[in-house]
Amino acid sequence: MDYYEDPYPTYSTTFLTMAAQNQKAVVLLKRFGDLAVTSLAVPKPSKGEVLIKVHSTALNPVDWKVQKFGAFITEESAFPAVLGMDLAGEVVELGEGVTQWKIGDRVFCQTSYDKGEGSFQQYAIAGAEMLATIPSNISYDQASTLPVAITAPYVALYCAKPNGLGFEPPVTAGGRGKYAGTPIVILGGPSSVGQFAIQLAKLSGFSPIITTSSPKHKEWLLSLGATDIIDRSLPLDSTKEAIGKITDKPILTVIDTISSEETQNVGLDLLAPSGQLGLVLYAIEGLVAKAEAQGKFVVSVMGMKKLPHLAELLRGFYGNISKLLEHDDIKPNKVEVLPDGLNSVADGLKRLEENKVSGVKLVAHPQETE
Numbered sequence: 512m513d514y515y516e517d518p519y520p521t522y523s524t525t526f527l528t529m530a531a532q533n534q535k536a537v538v539l540l541k542r543f544g545d546l547a548v549t550s551l552a553v554p555k556p557s558k559g560e561v562l563i564k565v566h567s568t569a570l571n572p573v574d575w576k577v578q579k580f581g582a583f584i585t586e587e588s589a590f591p592a593v594l595g596m597d598l599a600g601e602v603v604e605l606g607e608g609v610t611q612w613k614i615g616d617r618v619f620c621q622t623s624y625d626k627g628e629g630s631f632q633q634y635a636i637a638g639a640e641m642l643a644t645i646p647s648n649i650s651y652d653q654a655s656t657l658p659v660a661i662t663a664p665y666v667a668l669y670c671a672k673p674n675g676l677g678f679e680p681p682v683t684a685g686g687r688g689k690y691a692g693t694p695i696v697i698l699g700g701p702s703s704v705g706q707f708a709i710q711l712a713k714l715s716g717f718s719p720i721i722t723t724s725s726p727k728h729k730e731w732l733l734s735l736g737a738t739d740i741i742d743r744s745l746p747l748d749s750t751k752e753a754i755g756k757i758t759d760k761p762i763l764t765v766i767d768t769i770s771s772e773e774t775q776n777v778g779l780d781l782l783a784p785s786g787q788l789g790l791v792l793y794a795i796e797g798l799v800a801k802a803e804a805q806g807k808f809v810v811s812v813m814g815m816k817k818l819p820h821l822a823e824l825l826r827g828f829y830g831n832i833s834k835l836l837e838h839d840d841i842k843p844n845k846v847e848v849l850p851d852g853l854n855s856v857a858d859g860l861k862r863l864e865e866n867k868v869s870g871v872k873l874v875a876h877p878q879e880t881e
């Protein structure tokens with residue numbers, strides 16, 4: 512069903528060059544510093560890049576962690592740094608040599624914190640080969656929920672060992688449905704990452720797909736492909752007991768989409784010997800040694816498209832992601848749009864830090880920044 516109506520007119524390159532040399536952006540002023548909405552020059556696409564007018568950008572926990580822990584952006588010359596890693600918008604200018612995209616194409620991508628690229632700005636540059644088309648049944652808001660949150664579980668499940676758990680991706684001829692009858696446990700089903708982990712597990716055929724969640728998300732998670740929901744507030748023993756009632760097969764795969772100290776320990780404990788645990792944050796101290804002593808494998812992934820060892824795997828995925836969305840094989844996260852464009856990003860990040868976001872992705876509209 513084509514329910515999306517594009518409210519945005521397509522601007523010509525000439526219009527952009529004349530009218531939008533400056534733009535609004537959310538920047539981190541210095542390492543561990545404050546966030547500010549400021550005016551910046553519109554970046555210029557170099558060879559192999561495009562300039563995108565950003566209509567929707569999603570907020571991720573990494574954005575507040577960069578500010579609070581000083582991670583990822585360390586060089587003084589990188590500041591002021593535009594944050595934001597999830598972008599959906601329209602192509603408004605082509606860099607030299609770009610032939611696969613045209614002005615007006617609706618695209619989404621994972622950006623980086625490199626100069627010119629952050630998604631918390633009105634115009635961002637991106638490598639032409641890193642983009643995916645937004646199909647007509649998906650809005651800019653919906654598309655912006657995907658890149659960071661789906662890339663992490665994709666890497667955890669499908670990157671070859673030792674950088675992932677080594678399952679065959681569902682975008683290859685033999686990968687779809689390959690793991691039928693194999694149980695998987697996904698800790699944190701309602702998180703953005705968890706929702707995509709469930710859907711990827713479904714595409715791979717895993718069954719049952721057991722996830723932990725507060726009861727209020729049950730129907731939504733079942734609609735995404737989870738087969739069984741276990742109340743996240745249950746203690747470990749009761750969780751094990753509940754899993755035992757769902758399947759008598761050993762649990763050999765757990766994806767922990769929360770990766771707190773508590774969930775990492777639970778994840779390891781739920782695994783049978785020789786089982787494997789995928790984390791989306793660094794392993795807590797002692798976990799890997801404990802896992803090795805029990806004959807289990809633990810991997811922490813960073814779902815960043817720019818990492819060289821992920822390039823081939825993620826090219827394969829991003830080449831297929833539009834079709835998966837178009838055919839409803841992947842559903843985006845539910846969206847809460849923040850008011851006042853980029854002016855609300857700092858408050859949104861605070862809510863994420865304080866765990867006050869429940870089952871939705873916070874999305875900002877940079878073009879609505881006054």
Ligand SMILES: NC(=O)c1ccc[n+]([C@@H]2O[C@H](COP(=O)([O-])OP(=O)(O)OC[C@H]3O[C@@H](n4cnc5c(N)ncnc54)[C@H](OP(=O)(O)O)[C@@H]3O)[C@@H](O)[C@H]2O)c1
Nearest residue numbers: 572663699701702703704723725743791812813814869870
């Ligand atoms: N490595 C990577 O590449 C990568 C990529 C993306 C994210 N991450 C990390 O992954 C984590 C999740 O990120 P996110 O964006 O998916 O978070 P999020 O969507 O903001 O997570 C919030 C949701 O998680 C649920 N939740 C929290 N703790 C839970 C628990 N113990 N059991 C079950 N559900 C729980 C909450 O449930 P309620 O609604 O019941 O409160 C809420 O719905 C963050 O630490 C983030 O930094 C890593």
